[in-house]
Amino acid sequence: MEANDNYQAIVIGGGLTGLVIGFYLKKAGINFRIIEKSNRPGGVIQTFKEEGFTYEAGPNTAVLSHPEVKELFEALGDACELEIADEEAKRRLIWKDGQWHALPSGLIEGVTTPLFSFSDKIKLLGEPFRKPGDNPHEPLSGMVKRRMGQSFLDYAVDPFILGIYAGDPDYLIPKYALPKLYNLEQNYGSFIGGAIKKRKEPKDEREQKATRDVFSVKGGLENLIHALVDAIGEENIILNAGDVTVNPSEDGYEVSYRNKQKEKIHLKSRQVVSATGSYEIPGILPFVSKELIHAINNLKYARVAEMSLGFKNWGGMELNAFGGLVPSKENRQILGALFLSSFLKNRAPEGGAMISVFTGGYRKPDMAKLTDEELTQIVEKEVKEMLKLDSFNPDILRIFRYEYAIPQYGAGSLERLEAVKKTQQQYPGLIIAGNLRDGIGMADRIKQGYEVAQEISKLA
Template identity: 50%
Template sequence: MSNKKVDVAIVGAGLTGLTLAFYLEKAGKSVALIEKSDRVGGVINTIEEDGFVYEQGPNTGVIGSEGIVQLFDDLKGSCEHVTPNTESEERWILKGGKWVAIPNGLLKAIKTPLFSLKDKFRILGEPWRKKGTNPDESLADMVKRRMGQSYLDYAVDPFVSGIYAGDPIQLITRFAMPKLYRLEQDYGSFIKGAIKKKKEPKTALQKRVSREVFSAKGGLGKLIEGLENNISDEAFYCSSKNLSVQPQESGYNLQFSTFEEKKINIEADKVITTFGGEGLASVLPFIEKDWMKSLANTVYAKVVQVVVGYNKWNGRELKAFGGLVPSKENRDILGILFPSALFKSRCPEGGAVLSIFVGGMKKPKMIEKTEEEIKAIVMKEISDTLYCSDTPDLLRIHKYEKAIPQYDISTKDRLAAIDNIEQKYAGLYLAGNIKDGIGMADRVQQAWLLAKELTNN
């Protein structure tokens, strides 16, 4: 058996785990990064194939936290972040079978066919509407109460499909959209809150949180490579299996085996898990069953991602970020992103790469369809909405049974269980997208802050 002693053991080498390891080593801590897969990066994976560059997993992130700004600064020379072409800034919403650009100014908001005349007038009264009193109010109820049904149907519903693959009726605002919730609770209004927040003093780092969309030059896999290359080789334990963590008088003992059946024993002062769901029970067998049940009850959206590439694009001009599909439209897809319109060198000259998402919380059984059935659905949607019936030169289907955790009413019990576990077992931290948000900026922010906390303790 191989024995090792480290300051911190991290279970899971996705974006959260890699960022943690990077900053902990940077602060002089010794780290063991344990990953069950044979590669690092989790769901983030950029693939180059037949002249196409596409993402298997998230297609973009948002410069939405101080942590992600700092990370790109610290990885300078190892990874270069890129933002979309300015001519592709439009975001489309499907209404009546036609794509409509989301309005980005007052005049366009008045003219847009997305929202009813009643709700356009209703929004004028939003700053004076009473704030909600139900802490567990759903996102759907909050939006209807403050902005009206059409805003829910043609703004929030497709947005939630694009981010969570979720259902705004099920998502709880204070968990799923905490910043939106706090605008109402702290300022009494979305509009008043947004105006006041802009006037609040900010640090130099906070001023650079732009909410801009980003990728990395060459794809998001380059961000993973940049992190991996700046973490010591001896920190990595990929293809691990049968991991079990046990508390000791001081710190924790971790035992697992590698694909070569080599037994590994690690002593760590602190342990951080970066994944969720049922898998935690086998890794942390000493945790109380009631608490572990709350973690295992996390609801996940089932999503199918279909990547379609054309050497020559003959459909509608793709000068946009992509298009989202509201539930009211009764289509079979959640939305279509246009990666080749956003970033350079993603396809042959004159061609296109599309990333289409199917399933989600409202149509979970889509994942059970055969690849031929999914292909037929996707090709029909491309033909109907983007006016291209050509046979694609590339088509790849990726299924994710547990794509995105849903911050629904069960989140309350999950967060309480995490707090109870961390309070009872000093030095054990449960991180990852089961708390603190699901976006790439959220993952990096969580890891960045936790690394600071561990460094100072």
């Protein structure tokens, strides 16, 4: 082992979470390495450019929901530019009875929309006066039915959950999956009243950075990855690392992996962070008790197939919205489609369109397992009918599959979070991060990355 194989911190996983940790460790002057299994950093974030189209293989956009997002872009300076989505992105379409309807954004639309039943619209008037629930394990579907009614569950919350989690409101637990919504009920007694009161509360300069705008990155999300890698320094990121395992050693941990040539490499570090999905944890941390590992690894993920479709000459319906979501109740084959070129710049040639169509999800995992031909046939049929396209001849058609796309914070979340805490207490200097806790979106990952780096810096 060489003398410089002794680090203050090692980060396992070079996706967005691991890279943000690395970025702030570098800024803090910490001696660290990121160890990444694949041959490129960035994890599920990957941008492609061809024939005048720019499209994403994984996430497409995120929400500026934490100040840490704005601060990261500020810290990166000119290296990459935040792109806030056009106004179009505020318009969301929901499929009902063979056509799209805009999700109401105001009172009058709320009263006239055919998405919700008359009785539920009346019921909604009483929402601020309904007493808060007292079961922290209540699934999202129960909470929404109790406060708002079945049609709001079917035509607002179910498609919203498909859009964010590719998930199922019967499985997700609001306390963990939608903590802001859960806290509105718990702290203010009502979603509506709480949201109004929260909006009126004064926000300090830092809080104002969380504008809730939809954002991407100019030229594609991977430009954020390039900017992070440049700032971290390629020499601090080890790629193609197989069989990564951690074991306690005197003065910290020994991290072992196989390099590209299959040689076993051993590094020492005072602190170690895992920034991978929960399914990787048993292999990475073999020394942790079976009981704790079982609880950490109890997390289910939604399987998703994403199809990127580029049309040089778009001849379908006007795509003047963020996209369209398809409620489970409508029994269609797709979860929804994002109309990327309608709200982000330079995603398709003039007069063309770039669309991402999603299939699979927690309720229909087998859809994402279909062959490319089967998936294409299904999407062709759905897109032609739903986006009013006479013939389906995309200039770009790419399919990206994810077995572990989005974690589902449902039953077992409390046990998982407690097991993470207990393990970290038993093994000081070990941090179990990644999307198994603290949120599933890119903004959540950036926030966690920043916080973990602070934690490491304090002990380094």
